[in-house]
Amino acid sequence: MPYSRDVSEQADNVIPFPTAPEERAPEPEPRLRDVLGDVLRDERQSQDRTLAEVADEAAVSLPYLSEIERGRKEVSSDVLDAIVRSLELDLAEVLERAADRLRSSEAPGMPRMSLLAA
Amino acid sequence: MPYSRDVSEQADNVIPFPTAPEERAPEPEPRLRDVLGDVLRDERQSQDRTLAEVADEAAVSLPYLSEIERGRKEVSSDVLDAIVRSLELDLAEVLERAADRLRSSEAPGMPRMSLLAA
Numbered sequence: 001m002p003y004s005r006d007v008s009e010q011a012d013n014v015i016p017f018p019t020a021p022e023e024r025a026p027e028p029e030p031r032l033r034d035v036l037g038d039v040l041r042d043e044r045q046s047q048d049r050t051l052a053e054v055a056d057e058a059a060v061s062l063p064y065l066s067e068i069e070r071g072r073k074e075v076s077s078d079v080l081d082a083i084v085r086s087l088e089l090d091l092a093e094v095l096e097r098a099a100d101r102l103r104s105s106e107a108p109g110m111p112r113m114s115l116l117a118a
Numbered sequence: 119m120p121y122s123r124d125v126s127e128q129a130d131n132v133i134p135f136p137t138a139p140e141e142r143a144p145e146p147e148p149r150l151r152d153v154l155g156d157v158l159r160d161e162r163q164s165q166d167r168t169l170a171e172v173a174d175e176a177a178v179s180l181p182y183l184s185e186i187e188r189g190r191k192e193v194s195s196d197v198l199d200a201i202v203r204s205l206e207l208d209l210a211e212v213l214e215r216a217a218d219r220l221r222s223s224e225a226p227g228m229p230r231m232s233l234l235a236a
Contacts, residue, residue, distance in 0.1 A: 031195035032209060074194050077149035091150060092220035095213045102210035 030105065034071035035098045036080070041069035043087050043097075057086035148223060152189035153216040154198070159187035161205050161215075175204035 030038075044054050055065040060079055067073040068083070075083070084094055148156075162172050173183040178197055185191040186201070193201070202212055 032198055033195040076192050077151040092217045095217040099210045099213040
């Protein structure tokens with residue numbers, strides 16, 4: 001019996017390990033870039049400004065700003081500074097909001113949606 | 119007269135533009151990487167741990183950690199997370215301390231040394 005067929009038959013017999021929803025690993029704690037992105041996006045939206053407007057003022061590309069807001073790209077200190085200025089915030093305020101978000105998401109039993117209402 | 123000698127004589131006649139201390143540009147506001155580096159270094163030192171110990175636990179090189187602490191290198195979210203864990207802090211605490219530092223350095227007339235006593 002060829003080796004490849006043997007492997008294939010074994011694979012057919014594999015039963016997926018059952019994973020109940022409550023058995024899943026807890027959500028990983030947000031990283032710096034996730035929480036910074038959330039803070040920047042929320043502030044921009046609360047100012048009713050578009051990605052294009054803020055990106056233009058901060059001299060970053062629109063796709064890059066969008067990825068930063070979604071926590072998909074690391075943001076360098078200089079780029080963060082430019083975005084923070086274009087939002088008329090200061091870095092201390094951004095870091096405080098980021099810390100508050102992390103503290104809220106740590107609170108046991110608090111649904112994550114509550115962050116949206118904050 | 120050779121060109122080089124001419125330049126040299128001109129250079130001898132240059133009078134440095136006087137700059138009184140109070141005329142200097144204000145210190146640029148600290149960037150994210152500066153203030154994160156300060157927070158991480160202070161916490162490590164307050165725990166009486168060496169760069170080598172923390173770098174080893176966080177699985178980053180000693181020179182890289184040293185540069186992060188001095189604000190000379192950007193720190194990615196994942197590396198920051200590893201360092202924060204090795205210091206037994208959490209990210210929210212680090213961001214709060216960073217915001218506090220920025221607020222303190224903003225306060226007019228407050229000497230920067232006062233941060234060391236905080």
